Amino acid sequence: MRKIISFILGSLLALNLSVSVANAAANEVRVAFFLEWATPNQEAKVKKTFDKALGVPVKWTNFATGGEMTEAMLSGDIDISYSQGLTPFVNAVNAKAPIKLVDIAVIYGMGGTTCVAASGIDKNNASSKLDGQKVAVPLGTMADYVFKETMRVVGADISKMKVVDMNPEDGSAAFVNGDVAMACLFGGKSIKAAKEKGASLLTVDEAKAEGIAGIDITSVTNKFLKENPGMVRTFVEVTHEANARHNAGKSDMNIIAKDAAMDLAGTKKQMSGFEFPDAATMKSKYMNKGGILMTYLEVMGGMFATSENPKLKDYSKVVDTSYLPM
Amino acid sequence: MITGIVTFLVIFAVIGSILYGQRLVKTEKSDAVFGNPERAKGGLHWVVVGSSFLLLSWLYYSWDIAKAFYPKSANELCQVAKVNESLLSLKYLFPIEERQHKSTALIKRENINIQKKIILIQNSPDLKDKDKKLFIDLLNKTKKTIPLLTDEKFLENKTKNKIGELTNRITWLTEDFQKINYPPIKSIEEENKRIEALKKQLGWGATGMEVPPLPESKKGLKFHAAAQELNEISDEFFSMRNHNVAYVTLIKEIRNEIKEYQNELNDDQELEMTLIKEIKKLGQRIEYESVFPPNALNEMEKSIREFDVAQKKEQGNLIYVDAFLFPAGTIVASGPTCAEDGPGRWLPKPSDTFRIFGDLLKPSVGFKMIPMIWYEMMGVNRIVGFILPDWIADIMPGKYPVHSSDGTVKPNFKSKVLDIVTGEFNAFKIPVPTGHIWDSFLRVFLGLVLGIIFGVPLGIFMGLNRFAKGFFDPLVELYRPVPPLAWAPLVITVFGIDNLGKVFLLFMVSFSIMIISARAGASGTQLSKIHAAHSLGASRWQILREVIFPNSLPEILTGVRVAVGMCWGTLVAAEFLAGTSGIGFVENVARKYMQYEVIWITIFVMGMLGLLFDVTIRKIIDKTIPWRGKG
Numbered sequence: 001m002r003k004i005i006s007f008i009l010g011s012l013l014a015l016n017l018s019v020s021v022a023n024a025a026a027n028e029v030r031v032a033f034f035l036e037w038a039t040p041n042q043e044a045k046v047k048k049t050f051d052k053a054l055g056v057p058v059k060w061t062n063f064a065t066g067g068e069m070t071e072a073m074l075s076g077d078i079d080i081s082y083s084q085g086l087t088p089f090v091n092a093v094n095a096k097a098p099i100k101l102v103d104i105a106v107i108y109g110m111g112g113t114t115c116v117a118a119s120g121i122d123k124n125n126a127s128s129k130l131d132g133q134k135v136a137v138p139l140g141t142m143a144d145y146v147f148k149e150t151m152r153v154v155g156a157d158i159s160k161m162k163v164v165d166m167n168p169e170d171g172s173a174a175f176v177n178g179d180v181a182m183a184c185l186f187g188g189k190s191i192k193a194a195k196e197k198g199a200s201l202l203t204v205d206e207a208k209a210e211g212i213a214g215i216d217i218t219s220v221t222n223k224f225l226k227e228n229p230g231m232v233r234t235f236v237e238v239t240h241e242a243n244a245r246h247n248a249g250k251s252d253m254n255i256i257a258k259d260a261a262m263d264l265a266g267t268k269k270q271m272s273g274f275e276f277p278d279a280a281t282m283k284s285k286y287m288n289k290g291g292i293l294m295t296y297l298e299v300m301g302g303m304f305a306t307s308e309n310p311k312l313k314d315y316s317k318v319v320d321t322s323y324l325p326m
Numbered sequence: 327m328i329t330g331i332v333t334f335l336v337i338f339a340v341i342g343s344i345l346y347g348q349r350l351v352k353t354e355k356s357d358a359v360f361g362n363p364e365r366a367k368g369g370l371h372w373v374v375v376g377s378s379f380l381l382l383s384w385l386y387y388s389w390d391i392a393k394a395f396y397p398k399s400a401n402e403l404c405q406v407a408k409v410n411e412s413l414l415s416l417k418y419l420f421p422i423e424e425r426q427h428k429s430t431a432l433i434k435r436e437n438i439n440i441q442k443k444i445i446l447i448q449n450s451p452d453l454k455d456k457d458k459k460l461f462i463d464l465l466n467k468t469k470k471t472i473p474l475l476t477d478e479k480f481l482e483n484k485t486k487n488k489i490g491e492l493t494n495r496i497t498w499l500t501e502d503f504q505k506i507n508y509p510p511i512k513s514i515e516e517e518n519k520r521i522e523a524l525k526k527q528l529g530w531g532a533t534g535m536e537v538p539p540l541p542e543s544k545k546g547l548k549f550h551a552a553a554q555e556l557n558e559i560s561d562e563f564f565s566m567r568n569h570n571v572a573y574v575t576l577i578k579e580i581r582n583e584i585k586e587y588q589n590e591l592n593d594d595q596e597l598e599m600t601l602i603k604e605i606k607k608l609g610q611r612i613e614y615e616s617v618f619p620p621n622a623l624n625e626m627e628k629s630i631r632e633f634d635v636a637q638k639k640e641q642g643n644l645i646y647v648d649a650f651l652f653p654a655g656t657i658v659a660s661g662p663t664c665a666e667d668g669p670g671r672w673l674p675k676p677s678d679t680f681r682i683f684g685d686l687l688k689p690s691v692g693f694k695m696i697p698m699i700w701y702e703m704m705g706v707n708r709i710v711g712f713i714l715p716d717w718i719a720d721i722m723p724g725k726y727p728v729h730s731s732d733g734t735v736k737p738n739f740k741s742k743v744l745d746i747v748t749g750e751f752n753a754f755k756i757p758v759p760t761g762h763i764w765d766s767f768l769r770v771f772l773g774l775v776l777g778i779i780f781g782v783p784l785g786i787f788m789g790l791n792r793f794a795k796g797f798f799d800p801l802v803e804l805y806r807p808v809p810p811l812a813w814a815p816l817v818i819t820v821f822g823i824d825n826l827g828k829v830f831l832l833f834m835v836s837f838s839i840m841i842i843s844a845r846a847g848a849s850g851t852q853l854s855k856i857h858a859a860h861s862l863g864a865s866r867w868q869i870l871r872e873v874i875f876p877n878s879l880p881e882i883l884t885g886v887r888v889a890v891g892m893c894w895g896t897l898v899a900a901e902f903l904a905g906t907s908g909i910g911f912v913e914n915v916a917r918k919y920m921q922y923e924v925i926w927i928t929i930f931v932m933g934m935l936g937l938l939f940d941v942t943i944r945k946i947i948d949k950t951i952p953w954r955g956k957g
Contacts, residue, residue: 096665140918
């Protein structure tokens, strides 16, 4: 009896002392990224430009969703999330996760994230035809945002639909099978497969005109930001250099395609829909007060707020532009 | 309030039960020796201790006890966290919580990096000798910039004064900080504004994870003000660089050389371009960092250490509250907001969890517009339409009606039958359960029942018949070891995303378990019993019904218990896959929105439902096979 009690007390004490261990001298930088999402800095990643510029090894880990990136950042396994969607980032900061947005990774039209509807449904009759139908949406992702915005544009009532939570790969399979009337997807392969049986509800231009675009961002844990500001600055700088190279048409697409686990044609097509703005544009157009990114944060913050994790009063507190190259 | 009472009740329950247990041991007369199962009988008081212990751990590690007894502590700890956060960058420079100075580690690393690069360039076969020489020359120059930063004699007076000024500010802050009237009230107007803002602030956990950020107590205000001052000092320090004239001249020289070289490069000289960029980055890395002579910051380090000691002293009993009531984590600040970090984040407080569970149970709220468990009125016609197959109408004599020339359709007997079998008629309505919990329950139940209906006869058949054993063995043995989730991607494509696929997945799980257990039960029947029945003139059917089946029932019912557990395990994953409703769906969506309370609610509900299933089956076992273990 006494032994049992002392054992229990001992293990309690051990648990209390096991406070998370600090990533002491930052002898490596741990970065999260996506596969099938081609970005210019993947060339830098393969050529080890990041490692050389940072002076320490960079460990890249691929994730399936931005939400999982947040989870890994909270548990202290990831320092920087590259190309996290704005939706999971908003969900994280609504839940008071100590992470900050330091850079815009990719701005993409609806080519990258879109709602594909079955033939016979178009934007004019969607409001009536989608009533009571099943739609596949990966909840809590950028596709969820695009879904809500698209439905607003076509005037359809989400509460009358049956939303099925499915990852893009499953969603596109269910759509091809005819199980769902519409699938909101991201990722080149999934969208390509779905488009064989249907068409995007809104074209890229239509979506752009309505102000629907996707923004992927770079987020950093607050702790890493405070302890290694120089590394964050260098990381952002190398990314911007790679973006500039790409914007000048100098990127080695073969390397990027291989690293993104896609074929060359698919990579080129995907990246043609991507926009990589330079630091000056970001500061003047996106991340300034009332800029595009800030408006998005406001809109999404309200859209994905829950009773436990309400909208933040001021989203500029989670955005830091001081790490962008001058 | 309630949490506090519950905590006391739980502690009393534990103490009472332990005392009762002790007394029982003393007074009870038992001659059961060690190893006799009699000794494990009874012991409800230990159940009380066990459950209380679970509840107490939950209350403790979710910091609910802290919230109940020290509701203001989160707010004060938030202010302390602000101070810690503002010191984070400065402290990180010194070996306060690290082993080395940050600049020491940096210089060591960069010296190695430069050396490595030199060796790499020397051994590069593709480089021209001229370029090699230039690169190595540049690298050596970069290396020479380091002593310019670390040598005391190059340290400019301007920088020295700035360091001294910042150090003094920290020292003054340390002194002021310990005074009672810190921070001084700047103006009445601002003070009123502060009090006004405080009135609007909600308490700890009022909206879930919220930790009130504005300082509420005198002590909190102190830390809040100190954090602001320290942030300013930290910002000023890091905007200052030890870039003395000698260093700046050299770095400019290096930069110009690099620029000159870059201008002469052609587009096809990729390797040279990459290398020169890397050399430039190397220099920049040193330039960006705050590198100072080894002893230049000693005073500053001392002042920071002193402040740290002072602020720990000022925390007073808050330190003990933090250590004992916020186990395995604490409150962290990120800018002006604070959040719980550690178990406080992912282990929601029992009080919050039950409150949110109560909200979710309200049929009008539910989760994603579907209630957790409620009822809806459903016409009997729909149930009839579901049960009766539609082809009944097809086999009726006659033909379906055709519209007449005056544009009307006259129903005949055949179409009336069709209306009935498809449920197209008016009937009274009965309440039917609905909601996430019911959906999950129904899926498990259907999967289990189907598994029993098909698995048990097949299992017994396989245990008794050579053909059946041989014929079905390869099939069963091949699919049984495959984890059910391995089928999941196929199930979506074949059966679609509705209940059919999920029930089928669960059926696969229970089916194999039922076959195995029924087979083992049937083949394990004692031969003497079968011989006895046979010699008494029993027919095959009678032997099967009266001897073999009752004898395999214990095995079968144990199989059912195992299958229930496996089915619950598979269900959640199946509902992750294509979620429309169900507990697994709720959990998966809650994860995406970081609603940890909801996640724990789903875990709790699943545990309870699993327990319910198990208890029911145990009751059935006790009722139906009293001969178990006595045969």
